[in-house]
Structures are given as structure tokens and as C-alpha cells.
Amino acid sequence: MKTKYINLFLLSLALVVFVYAFFIYDKTKPIRYLPIYGEKDYESKNGKTDTIYHTIPNFSFTNQNGKTVTQKELNNSVYIADFFFTTCHSICPIMSTQIQRVAEKFKGNSEVKFLSHTVDPETDTVEQLNRYAFEHKADANQWMFVTGDKKALYDIARTGYLLDASIGDGGPDDFIHTQNFALVDKDNRIRGYYDGTNTKEVDQLIKDIELLLAEYHYKEKQ
Secondary structure (H helix, E strand, O other), X not given: OHHHHHHHHHHHXXXXXXXXXXXXXXXXXXXXXXXXXXXXXXXXXXXXXXXXXXXXXXXXXXXXOOOEEEHHHHOOOEEEEEEEOOOOOOHHHHHHHHHHHHHHHOOOOOOEEEEEEEOOOOOOOHXXXXXXXXXXXXXXXXXXXXXXXXXXXXXXXXXXXXXXXXXXXXXXXXXXXXXXXXXXXXXXXXXXXXXXXXXXXXXXXXXXXXXXXXXXXXXXXX
């Protein structure tokens, strides 16, 4: 008799799990949400307090095809930002190869883009960036190598992407050399940092991009 009740209980439990798994549980909901980086501010309105997150400021640079790139080109996309220079023979080739690997993973996905900023705009002309992009099989619609005013490039690295803690003014003696990537969401907020020379961290970046896309797809359904 006792065994009968145990079996009945287990059958009922299995039925509950089945119903939850197939009819209630939302498989599209992300298993976790990525943190949001940068200083926060708070705004009170109508008795409600909203959190104001750090966002990437507006920018205007020139890509490997000589076209102007602004935040408009990144609308409705998450993107990975990095800083490099084409004549670098240390960390930059590794970083670019790692981004190439990620770009192959998301090839043709308009929701994922890559923005590689030169830190040596004097050397890295449009023509130089075009050659470098060709070497890495970069699709200019998805992976943009950009140049521009040095002060603007260095300022956005430090105060926008928060990728360099050093103090500088973008002058002739100023130089930034960082191996870190920043993952930016569709709302221009930083959602992750990764060592671009570390394969395991770049593997995690790929997983986090998928998580971030799942987060937006889930929100769109609500």
C-alpha cells in the first residue's frame, strides 16, 4: 500500500515537471543577464527612481572603405570594440585573429558587429586599414576598422569604452595599447570586458554575445 502511494506521488511529480517544461517554462528566457559596466546615476520622477547607466558617447570615424561610421551604423546591433594598430607585432595580430574567429561565428548576422579603432591614425590611413581588413577577411558591413582624429579616438577609449585607465590628452606623446575587448549592447551600454589575447576569454565572449542577443529577443516578445 505504501509503495502504491509512493508510485502515485512520483507519477504526479513527473506530470508536474512535464507540464512545467513544455507548457509553462519559457525556453527563450536567458539563463542569466550580463552586468552593466560604468558609473551609474539615478533620476527620480513621479515618485519612481530610474537608474541611468553609462553609455558610449556619439562618435564619427572613417572606416576602411572611406565611409563615415557613426552610432547610426550600429543601431539594432550589439558590437565588440577594440583598439589596435596595423604595424603592431605583439598583441594586435593575436587580437585581430581572435576577432576574425568571432566574426566567422556570427557571419551574416546583422545584430552583431565589430568596431576596431586604430590608436595610430597617422600611419593607419584608409588605404592601410583596407589592406589590413582584407588580410583578416573582414566584411566592411559587419567589421569596421576605423581611423580619425587621434584625440577623439583616445578620448572614447578612455571615457567611452573605459578601456584604458591612463591619463592622456591624445597628443603626440600619448599612446594607448590595450588587449581588452568591450562588448556593447543595443542601448550603447558596456556589458562585458574580455582579454582579446586569451582564447578562453574570447570563447566566453562568444557565449555572452549569444546571451545578450537572447536578452533582446526575449524583451521583444514581452
